[in-house]
Amino acid sequence: MTKPPAKSTRSNSADWWRGAVIYQVYPRSFQDTSGDGIGDIKGIIQRLPYIASLGVDAIWLSPFFTSPQADMGYDVSDYCDVDPMFGTLADFDAMMAEAKRLGLKVIIDQVISHTSDQHPWFKESRTSRDNPKADWYVWAAAKPDGTAPNNWLSVFGGPAWEWDGIRKQYYMHNFLASQPDLNFHNRAVQDAVLDAVKFWLDRGVDGFRLDTVNYYFHDKELRDNPPHVPDSEDAGLDAPDVNPYGMQSHLYDKTQPENIEFLKRFRALLDQYPDRTTVGEVGDGARSLKTVAAYTSGGDKLHMCYTFDLLGPDFTPSHIRHCVESFQRQVRDGWVCWAFSNHDVTRHVSRFVQQPQERDAVAKLAMSVLSALRGSICLYQGEELGLPEADLAFEDLRDPYGIRFWPAFKGRDGCRTPMVWEKGKKQAGFSSAKPWLPVPAEHQALAVDAQEKSSQSVLAHYRATLAFRKTHPALIDGDMEFLATNEDVLVFTRSKGDERLLFVFNLRRGPQEFTLPKGHAVKEVLAMPGLTGTAAEGEIRLGPLDGICARLS
Known part of the structure; x- marks a missing residue:
């Protein structure tokens, strides 16, 4: 259960x-x-x-x-x-x-x-240059040589412009050609x-x-x-x-x-x-x-x-x-x-x-x-x-x-x-x-x-x-501060009110040790699920891909 x-x-x-x-x-x-x-x-x-x-x-x-x-x-x-x-x-x-x-x-x-090019707004917009929704999308004339209005590219590859034979203009699409961009200036x-x-x-x-x-x-x-x-x-x-x-x-x-x-x-x-x-x-x-x-x-x-x-x-x-x-x-x-x-x-x-x-x-x-x-x-x-x-x-x-x-x-x-x-x-x-x-x-x-x-x-x-x-207020919306390390470990504190928590994570594949800086002392190690790190006399010891959560005094 x-x-x-x-x-x-x-x-x-x-x-x-x-x-x-x-x-x-x-x-x-x-x-x-x-x-x-x-x-x-x-x-x-x-x-x-x-x-x-x-x-x-x-x-x-x-x-x-x-x-x-x-x-x-x-x-x-x-x-x-x-x-x-x-x-x-x-x-x-x-x-x-x-x-x-x-x-x-x-x-x-x-x-x-x-929107989709099948949205009723676009279907109306493309019918002419003077319909009620004519400028609901981003339309632009071709350059004199027939090419797109500018060099903008689509996230999905190729130009961000598609020619429409009805209006005889290009419309803009940041994504697929079937996804015309709305004109938010309207x-x-x-x-x-x-x-x-x-x-x-x-x-x-x-x-x-x-x-x-x-x-x-x-x-x-x-x-x-x-x-x-x-x-x-x-x-x-x-x-x-x-x-x-x-x-x-x-x-x-x-x-x-x-x-x-x-x-x-x-x-x-x-x-x-x-x-x-x-x-x-x-x-x-x-x-x-x-x-x-x-x-x-x-x-x-x-x-x-x-x-x-x-x-x-x-x-x-x-x-x-x-x-x-x-x-x-x-x-x-x-x-x-x-x-x-x-x-x-x-x-x-x-x-x-x-x-x-x-x-x-x-x-x-x-x-x-x-x-x-x-x-x-x-x-x-x-x-x-x-x-x-x-x-x-x-x-x-x-x-x-x-x-x-x-x-x-x-x-x-x-x-x-x-x-x-x-x-x-x-x-x-x-x-x-x-x-x-x-x-x-x-x-x-x-x-x-x-x-x-x-x-x-x-x-x-x-x-x-x-x-x-959920049971620790500091983890919901408390402050966060990183501690100085040699970059072998990720070390930071989370704090709110009287609660001050220390986190040390070893993201590497071998064991790591970390010495707490002055002014930081472990009051108790908390049983955060899956973490097996230990703390003794200011020394944190971690196995590979491991961590520790401790309450600071």
């Missing part, structure tokens, strides 16, 4: 999002109840008790809106309805009711920088988008994850982007080794100053409803933290943001410290949401492991580290099982980005394969039919029912670690 999750020490319910643990559900791959091989909302309802048993505070649902599914739902054709493949609005309402019963908040994706577009947001607020959703939140506005003058040589801080889909997108400095096609005022409008709407939140996805290369600072400052824009900083291959003390300290230095009054995995990147177990036999140890340590960082944290479905990235054949791919850049880049399908629920059952209990992506045999052995039987499983570690986190 699974123990009920520990209760949080957070005192202010309006700030429930600060320090919250958010579990991302990718609906296509979570649970199929209709027998078509695709997950659905009724499947989410069926599995909500499992999510609640993890001890998380909220779920984040990737898009479930009406869509032709060219980009797996990130191409929306109706912002105010559920795609039939996922169910109905009645199903959504039932899911909301069950989530509330279980004490879970619900955050939904809002993909508003662009106030009517902003109003329509906010009306869609209000539709979901009125249905009781607790917050929004804002996809590509810095892509809403473009430069009105359509100036060319200058060239850019990516540095070590650039991350995400614009990896220049497979895509020329990263060869530009994106000064004019995104992250425009006008976005600030729109985010204020968005926040003003949310503030009319109690206890709502926003988390923005910022993909801005080396400028990401400056953008996060601008979007979260002052308490009148976004509540929190996340970047791609911890979504790369580097799992070292120096990298994690650099990311966190950079955030603390540049984002003075904002809040961050940390994650190691999501639906767009290779699963972190595969990114971080050096040898297959250390997979469980890395999965457990990564969770321990993530749970101790200052900020909210986001978990991606299946990471609590230690799932590695699936190795798929080209013919199995569904991700347009992966298909476009194969074989240099295998795309994002490897992290989107179905959730594995039952070890010995066909399709691991995900579906009674052939699923939209294969269920890897390697994943079958890691199914939920198999891990439920072991107190030493990765799943058990996640539950125990989240329970530990």
